[in-house]
Amino acid sequence: MTVVAIQDQVEAAVKAALTRALPSELAGSDPVVRRSDRADFQANGTLAVAKKAGRPPRAIADEVVGHLDTEVGITAEVSGPGFLNITVPGNVVWSAVAARLADTRLGVATPRAGERVVVDYSAPNVAKEMHVGHLRSSVIGDALVRILGHLGADVTRQNHIGDWGTQFGMLIQYLDEHPEVSWKGQGAETMSALDALYKDARVAFDADPAFADRSRSRVVALQAGDDATVAVWRDLVAESEKAFDVIYSRLGVLLDDGDFDGESRYNDALPGIVEGLLAAGVASESDGAIVTFTDGVTNPDGDPVPLIVRKKDGGFGYAATDLATMRLRVDEYKADRILYVVDARQALHFKMVFDVARRVGWLPETVHAQHVPFGTVLGTDGRPFKTRSGKTVRLADLLDDAEGAVRAVLQAREHNFTGAELDAVVHAAGTAAIKYADLSNTRTKDYVFDVDQMVATTGNTGVYLQYAHARVRSILRRAGEQTEAATAVGGRLDTSLPLHPAERTLALTLDGFDAILHDVADTLEPHRLCGYLYDLASAFTKFYDACPVIKADDPSVRANRLALSDLTGRTLAAGLGLLGIEAPERM
Ligand code: ARG
Numbered sequence: 001m002t003v004v005a006i007q008d009q010v011e012a013a014v015k016a017a018l019t020r021a022l023p024s025e026l027a028g029s030d031p032v033v034r035r036s037d038r039a040d041f042q043a044n045g046t047l048a049v050a051k052k053a054g055r056p057p058r059a060i061a062d063e064v065v066g067h068l069d070t071e072v073g074i075t076a077e078v079s080g081p082g083f084l085n086i087t088v089p090g091n092v093v094w095s096a097v098a099a100r101l102a103d104t105r106l107g108v109a110t111p112r113a114g115e116r117v118v119v120d121y122s123a124p125n126v127a128k129e130m131h132v133g134h135l136r137s138s139v140i141g142d143a144l145v146r147i148l149g150h151l152g153a154d155v156t157r158q159n160h161i162g163d164w165g166t167q168f169g170m171l172i173q174y175l176d177e178h179p180e181v182s183w184k185g186q187g188a189e190t191m192s193a194l195d196a197l198y199k200d201a202r203v204a205f206d207a208d209p210a211f212a213d214r215s216r217s218r219v220v221a222l223q224a225g226d227d228a229t230v231a232v233w234r235d236l237v238a239e240s241e242k243a244f245d246v247i248y249s250r251l252g253v254l255l256d257d258g259d260f261d262g263e264s265r266y267n268d269a270l271p272g273i274v275e276g277l278l279a280a281g282v283a284s285e286s287d288g289a290i291v292t293f294t295d296g297v298t299n300p301d302g303d304p305v306p307l308i309v310r311k312k313d314g315g316f317g318y319a320a321t322d323l324a325t326m327r328l329r330v331d332e333y334k335a336d337r338i339l340y341v342v343d344a345r346q347a348l349h350f351k352m353v354f355d356v357a358r359r360v361g362w363l364p365e366t367v368h369a370q371h372v373p374f375g376t377v378l379g380t381d382g383r384p385f386k387t388r389s390g391k392t393v394r395l396a397d398l399l400d401d402a403e404g405a406v407r408a409v410l411q412a413r414e415h416n417f418t419g420a421e422l423d424a425v426v427h428a429a430g431t432a433a434i435k436y437a438d439l440s441n442t443r444t445k446d447y448v449f450d451v452d453q454m455v456a457t458t459g460n461t462g463v464y465l466q467y468a469h470a471r472v473r474s475i476l477r478r479a480g481e482q483t484e485a486a487t488a489v490g491g492r493l494d495t496s497l498p499l500h501p502a503e504r505t506l507a508l509t510l511d512g513f514d515a516i517l518h519d520v521a522d523t524l525e526p527h528r529l530c531g532y533l534y535d536l537a538s539a540f541t542k543f544y545d546a547c548p549v550i551k552a553d554d555p556s557v558r559a560n561r562l563a564l565s566d567l568t569g570r571t572l573a574a575g576l577g578l579l580g581i582e583a584p585e586r587m
Pocket of ligand 1: 120123124125160161162322325340342
């Protein structure tokens, strides 16, 4: 069943009325309908269109009002220089609530059906601790995957892990020479053990030229497919992947084993990439290396910055691999849209990769490749987030901290959870705190990692929204409605009842759910959905303060208010779910 949003109904009605007031060449002009504080909606497209028609805006607006009277009861009033303030009749509002409740998708359409999207996200590096940048990529990428998928897109997740490179020569050589070093079978601690190994190997490499030479020979052995060397490399990759999976499931992101698409997968394609670029005249040799340039990309001195595809020593760079992945995504996956959820500091890299791919013909105009950059996570001191001793902060530790803080908050209140229930809620809220803090900040901006602020039960936090949802569910439980299907609740709704202003605001906010999802899919900015859910929770609070629900005297009023509450709860849960955040029944 398709649900037409009230805003869309209004837009269509005003557009039709406007068309009748305009000369034919301006028929179908956009009336620009938006939510408004003064009425339900405002249309201010009349101004631009009047200018085009060479008529006074108020005259056009007056005519629209006249035509609207004959439409579905939507009333309008001319205001200011010629805007329209629009009010929707109560029955339209109540019917929209009933229609959304009757639809398991809550009225959200699938406008992206048929679109194929590849999302490249998370992408930590083997044998290295994941850092907060990988957290951001994982959390933002996952929300985009869920939202695009929910809107009907066919989404492929790709976790382009760093599983190849000269550093493996050093690691494998070090392990060979230090059989006493234990890193395997460390479970969740594997990454820390590997990270320590990496650092020790790096120290040896820098201090001991003979070891550095042996490490370089080891790289050659790895590239040549030497059995013993490859076996250790495989172990390093496999154990790292296991450790990544532990983090992903703890974090509640969709990424799993099937999504690993490491750099090493593209090794065999790299010589062909260089050949292709040379043959097309897109790359050239410079000082022994193979490089390409992008118009307008220069360093501060004004010199063109090269994108290095093959290094002087014959090794391939990060750019070559990205070009190879691009070809796979276009040719095999038939992507219409490719998203790279990667740190803003890699903007230049992607700009150049996309430019080169376009010029050589590997990225056709019909395919949209887009870097989805995000800002840096800062500590409370305003500097990039590190531990006191300057080390990378472990994701597992962040989650532990957030869960500890949530547990303290919950234990300070009265609750009747069993131990296991409490653990589950602590986990849900701790993860929500971290993920929501990341998602609710404007994606491209830096943000400060502040656990106390993240677990706050008031303000725009994940925990607040979980509370708001649990509160709605508790109201419905008390009303004995929780077992009732949404359709039944909606079906009892009396659309002829007058609307309290707080009911109206809440219902119109609920009406905007699908529009906000489409907006996030266009802009790739999950914080817009966060802001929407926060507004929704606030509108519910105002409604609940102003309008008795369970204690409403009139049974029809009670039924309508329960329907509004039910739809609010379902919308909050669905919205949080699309952000990858759980919505527990009780908090
Ligand atoms: N592994 C890289 C890093 O940690 C991120 C890779 C991002 N994806 C890509 N296709 N380049 O910085």
